[in-house]
Amino acid sequence: MTDTGKLKKIATQVRRDILRMVYEARSGHPGGPLGATELLTALYFKVLRHDPDNFTMEAKGEDLFFLSNGHLSAGWYSVLARSGYFSTEELSTFRRIDSRLQGHPATEEGLPGVRVASGSLGQGLSVACGAALAKKLNGDDRLVYCLMGDGEQQEGQIWEAAMFAAGKKIDNLIGIIDYNGQQIDGAVNDVMPLGDLKAKWEAFGWRVLEMEGNKMEAVLEGLEQARSLCKKEEPVMILMHTEMGFGVDFMMGTHEWHGKPPNEEQFERAMANFEETLGDY
Numbered sequence: 308m309t310d311t312g313k314l315k316k317i318a319t320q321v322r323r324d325i326l327r328m329v330y331e332a333r334s335g336h337p338g339g340p341l342g343a344t345e346l347l348t349a350l351y352f353k354v355l356r357h358d359p360d361n362f363t364m365e366a367k368g369e370d371l372f373f374l375s376n377g378h379l380s381a382g383w384y385s386v387l388a389r390s391g392y393f394s395t396e397e398l399s400t401f402r403r404i405d406s407r408l409q410g411h412p413a414t415e416e417g418l419p420g421v422r423v424a425s426g427s428l429g430q431g432l433s434v435a436c437g438a439a440l441a442k443k444l445n446g447d448d449r450l451v452y453c454l455m456g457d458g459e460q461q462e463g464q465i466w467e468a469a470m471f472a473a474g475k476k477i478d479n480l481i482g483i484i485d486y487n488g489q490q491i492d493g494a495v496n497d498v499m500p501l502g503d504l505k506a507k508w509e510a511f512g513w514r515v516l517e518m519e520g521n522k523m524e525a526v527l528e529g530l531e532q533a534r535s536l537c538k539k540e541e542p543v544m545i546l547m548h549t550e551m552g553f554g555v556d557f558m559m560g561t562h563e564w565h566g567k568p569p570n571e572e573q574f575e576r577a578m579a580n581f582e583e584t585l586g587d588y
Contacts, residue, residue, distance in 0.1 A: 311527065314349060314353060316584040317348050317352055318348040320389070320584045320586075321344050321385045321389070322580075323583060323587060324381070324385035324395075324587075325381045326555070326569070326574060326578055327578075327588070328381045328398055328402075329381055329569070330569055330571075331401070332402035332403070335402060335568055336378040336380075336565060337381070337552065337555075337564050337568065338552040338561075338562070338564035338565045338566075339376065339378060339379045339485065339551060340380075341382070341554055341558065342487050342549040342551045342552060343379055344553070345520060345521055345523050345526045346526055347382050347385075349523065349526045349530060350452065351386040354527075354530050355369075355370045356449060360391060362392060362419040362420060367447060368449060370450050371435075371442075371449070371450075371451045372452045373422070373438070373451070373452070374425050374454055375431020375434075375435075375454060375455045375459060376425075376431070376455055376459055376485065377411040377426025377427075378410075379454070380408070380410060380411055383420075384401065385398065387419070388588075392420040395588040396588055399588055411425060428456065428462055429464040430464060431453050432453050432464075432469070432472075432482060433464060435451050435453035435468075435480060435482070438451050439472075448479070450480070451480050451481070452481045453481070453482050453483065454483045455482065457485060457487060457495050457501065457504075458489075458498065460501055466511070469508065469513065470511060470512075472512075473511055473513060477542050478537055478538050478541055478543075480537075481530075481537065481542075481543045482513070482543070482544045483544075484504070484545070486504070486547055486548050489551045489560075489561065490562060491562065494562065504546060508544045512541060513541060513542050514539075514542070515544045515545075516529060516533055516544070516545045516546070517545070517547075517548065518545055520548055520549035526547075529547070530545075533545055551565070554580055555580050556580060
């Protein structure tokens with residue numbers, strides 16, 4: 308089996324994990340992480356240079372990933388566990404009292420892989436800018452990645468960070484926007500239209516790429532292209548076109564599953580879309 312084939316199998320299992328975690332917790336956000344599964348899988352199983360067995364907050368000599376849209380936590384926890392940061396059995400504690408796997412990632416419980424609390428939207432890119440600048444100052448040649456939502460682009464702090472990154476030539480930074488057109492209250496263009504997002508980021512001094520986010524081959528190609536543009540005095544942004552709820556027939560393309568768990572019948576119907584590949588937790 309090719310590397311791409313293996314990544315697709317992992318992505319299928321990640322989607323099963325997401326659905327099971329949200330269903331068993333009777334709480335959580337299935338739509339976003341289902342749409343971003345290819346990206347998270349590609350990063351943690353192919354692209355990131357990281358060491359799950361020796362996690363440190365400093366991450367010297369490692370690539371860094373920050374999840375700004377923290378409500379995608381179920382997908383992130385799945386790839387963290389399946390890439391070796393902690394046991395997959397712990398996924399069953401998602402959103403439980405005293406669990407390390409809170410609904411939005413947190414740091415007080417010391418969950419390996421998580422370096423900053425997130426979910427208060429608009430803040431992740433600022434954190435990523437600081438981490439990337441620190442790596443440059445420390446002579447660390449690794450890269451920093453930050454995933455954001457498209458609805459999150461309505462936050463003013465995003466654009467302050469955008470100016471800062473370009474102004475300070477933070478060229479070891481790759482931002483990624485999950486561009487699915489949906490947010491908690493409806494379509495992004497109905498809540499607050501973003502206009503020409505590509506032109507806006509370019510006007511702020513970023514190199515901007517676009518990629519299809521629900522095709523593993525396209526994700527791998529897009530991430531490789533983004534890496535090739537780093538270290539050239541400009542930060543890089545990827546507009547990643549995805550579909551919220553991707554893979555589950557009745558969840559796709561609507562904001563209704565942004566933050567709603569399936570009931571038992573819906574859970575069984577959703578799981579039927581995906582064959583078990585690596586073993587459910």
